[in-house]
Amino acid sequence: MAEPRKxxxxxxxxxxxxxxxxxxxxIxxxxxxxxxxxxxEVKSLRxxxxxxxxxxxxxxxxEMYLFNAYIPEYQGGVLSRFxxxxxxxxxxxxxxxxxxxGLVARQGVTLVPLDIHFNEQGRAKVLLGVGEGRQKQDKRAYIADRDWARDKARLMRARG
Structure with a gap:
């Protein structure tokens, strides 16, 4: 019998x-x-x-490092602090x-962590996005496009 998951x-x-x-x-x-x-740290991530x-x-x-990611201390009675x-x-x-x-040096892109996830083997992985920063007007255009796509999908559903 399988052990129940916590x-x-x-x-x-x-x-x-x-x-x-x-x-x-x-991205x-x-x-x-x-x-x-x-x-x-793994227990806290879980x-x-x-x-x-x-x-x-x-x-x-x-070597590549992940900077300024906040992983709080695990409060399960473990003595090792980090x-x-x-x-x-x-x-x-x-x-x-x-x-x-090379991409960062030549094109001026930024490496942004998009998520931390566990794969099927239970190992922690980080999904890094190679992206360019958006200006304020680009963000407004992105919002307008997203809203129009949502409204268009709603209209198409209503039509049948």
Whole structure:
């Protein structure tokens, strides 16, 4: 008989999402990367308490890191403490790192974490978006296009 799952834990699926990233940036491409975490950080992620609102990815010493991602301390009686906004290493192949750093240097794009999720094996992954920042007028046009698409779909449904 299978053991019952604990309430509130995420075994696979999205643990944290940066919903505003797709509004603030025009995402051109996405890259999935592994992330190096400690045990209590994984437990805290499984409870879905992480925040990616102000997080960004960048290079340090030739490796990619996730900066300013907020993963709160796990309150389950674990004694090991960790820094909640510590830089966390991203696991990418050298060719992928070189490609992303080249895009950042040449085209001036930004690496934005879109979400942290658990794959089928239960490993934490970060979905990075390669995006250009939107200006205020671009955001207004994006909102207008989105609203028109919604209204158009509503009209088509009403017609039958």
């Amino acid at each position: 309430k509130g834990l995420i075994s696979h699926g999205v643990a944290s999402q940066n919903r505003k990233a797709r509004f603030d940036y025009a 051109k491409d996405t890259v999935e990367a592994g992330i190096v975490l400690k045990g209590p 409870l879905g308490r992480a925040q990616l609102n102000e997080a960004w990815a960048g290079e340090r010493d030739g 820094e909640v906004r510590a830089p966390r290493k991203l696991l990418l192949k050298k060719k992928e790192i070189d490609k992303l750093l």
